[in-house]
Amino acid sequence: MTVMWDWCVLVSSTFVAFNIVRLVDGGSRCAGRVEVLHDDQWGTVCDDEWDVRDAAVVCRELGCGDAVDALNKAHFGPGSGQIWMNEVDCSGSESTLKNCKSAGWGKHNCNHGEDAGVICSGHRKSRLTGGFHLCSGRVEVLNAKTWSTVCDADFDQQDAEVVCRELGCGLPVKVLRAAAFGRGEGQVWSEELQCRGNEFQISFCPTSLSHNCTHDSDVGLVCAGHTGARLANGSDSCSGRVELQYLNEWGTVCDVSWDMRAASVLCGQLKCGSAVAVLGSDWFGEGIGQIWADVFDCQGNETHLSKCPISSWSRTACSHKQDAGVICSGSSLAFHEGRVRLSGGMECEGELEVYFRQDWTRVLLDSWSESEASVVCRQLGCGSAISFSSSFTSSPEHRHMCVTGFNCTGSEAHLGNCSNAETVNCSSREQLSITCSGKFKSAHSSIRLVGSGGDCAGRLEVFHSGSWGTVCGDMWDIEDAQVVCRQLQCGVALRALVPAQFGPGTGPIWLNEVECDGNETSLWNCRFQLCGEDECGHKEDVGVICSEFKEIRLTEGCEGNLEVFYNGTWGNVCLNGMDGETVSLICQELNCGRSGSESWAKARVESAPNWLDDLKCRRHDSILWHCPSSPWRQNNCDKDNEVAWITCSEDENDRVLRSHLKCSSSPHHRQCSKHLPLRLRGGNGICSGRLEVYRNAEWGSVCDGLWDIMDAQVVCRQLGCGPALSADGSAVFGAGEGPIWLNRVKCRGNEIHLWDCPHSLKNHTDCSHSQDTGVTCAGQMILLDF
Incomplete structure (x- = not known):
């Protein structure tokens, strides 16, 4: 006896015979329009008498679990070609749809507007919610009509690759644990994804029984966002205007956020060799549509833009006149x-x-x-x-x-x-x-403001001939400061300070007699003299305060009215919308513990503005300025009784730490470092030594992998210790004890805190204390008081 196999399909490395059914246009193999194979041709099924018993047979035949819904009227869109089955009548126990009763192959009085559909329990799709863009957020899975969160113990890099791919969001950047994007609602999914990483959708991933988790363990995910890159309007595919695809939408890139390193990665990604030029829009014309505001912090040796750290650059609006272009070595224009x-x-x-x-x-x-x-x-x-x-x-x-x-x-x-x-x-x-x-990497980072704890106020330093130096105060005025604030994207200048009100600098004094008209886009476009220390002394170093300089404080140390310094004035924060997450972040920023409580209060100064309202931080926000709020000065509160009073709660570890760091009640005291505290040990004073960070109630050291002067610069700034003199490895200040908390720190040098830099944060057992890093800074702490 000869058996004719109508159809077989490979599923999990085994062949399933007589599988003549499929589901299409539903987002996965377990949901969609029902199609059957007959006479070597796929066709649809009419919805006459179509019910959940018929759907159950389809789901069983496909290995997709139970039937969730039987749909009609071309719910998943009309098919084409033959309508093979009509008036299907299954008992529900059949192993294949062809064993059910029907009107007969091809016998019907239907059209494709009546095509039947099915959703099976094995149909799963994912989404990201609560993130800072559409390709970041809390991972949620739709299963049997219900959205559920996912336990962080059940989610790994391979699962992340599939979710990002399914959502059209490129490659995964980071998996975040412990409800980093907030606690979800409803159920925590009872299954664990076991993706291999190459699946197109999570519906194709095997699953197993999940851990028993709560919403405190909801997993979060950040995807790169862009799924495609191309060079447009050039002479060939290796030259042109840079265009990136996000969520199926193509857009251009602002030339301010683009450099030769990123261009080299793009050229390699496009198999066009290396970058030979970064050009403006008058080379390749102006694009249309979106202008993406991402800065790719590439080293230049990455194989794909998705592997470069990405930061958001959105404070200056670009036009298509600033669209970036690239010429790669593989282009004919490379010999232009x-x-x-x-x-x-x-x-x-x-x-x-x-x-x-x-x-x-x-x-x-x-x-x-x-x-x-x-x-x-x-x-x-x-x-x-x-x-x-x-x-x-x-x-x-x-x-x-x-x-x-x-x-x-x-x-x-x-x-x-x-x-x-x-x-x-x-x-x-x-x-x-x-x-x-x-x-x-950008024109504005050839100057900086240091000594205030923020990047929009401080002593002005410029980078020249390979080192940072200061600016002499001769002829310095508010027009000069205006250009500095504009170049740093820090708003408008409030004060042009001389002499040395943010402390004297060290090293060379590069500029003197700066004369700006005030409308220049860069300090380098102003008139100035290059000078040496013999012409000026550091007691004449200039400083600037810009309107975007921001700070926070509690008026009585670790409790009191919450006040914000902005636009040159201390003002109030209203209590509306504030919750425990917000209070926790405020207390941590001020080194006043990890929790607290909020209550109503009267404004301390009656004439002070109400700067912020509806301030509500999320779990993944690292500083207060990342938290959503109403626009500056737009509020709905009464100064008499609706401003915020915060009382922070310290445990014994917090009190010991504050005592050790000798933190003052002023938030400007830089030794009261933000987030995870830092300290330097084993050196000469508090501004040199082995770098240690405080995490999980324990001090630990930092491994010297990738450590350089840019990283040291950030540490010195965070500690209020002036510019960095050296970045030391190999335990120059002696070997530490306990865990090694950080490795592979990669700062650009202009970050406010070490935690703003890309880094690997865990107990690095692959490093030894013979690799403990150290820092030597130039000065002592500077206390600002406005």
């Missing part, structure tokens, strides 16, 4: 006249070479001005020009021909648009080296 590169130095500093008449050629210093330097720095995506000087190269390939005669206005997008260039014999004439501001 006017290409530039810097060699022999850092990414945005070095000896200038231009691609001229089919060869790389050096540039003569005597043909150069600030206008040409501005064009080169802009073309390289390196911000603005800081300086240019003579180069002392002696390499054989640069001994003969040089290029000269560029004539730029300074507004050109690339050097190829400047006229009159020609080649000449180099002989003994001086050649050119350039320093651009963009060593730290």
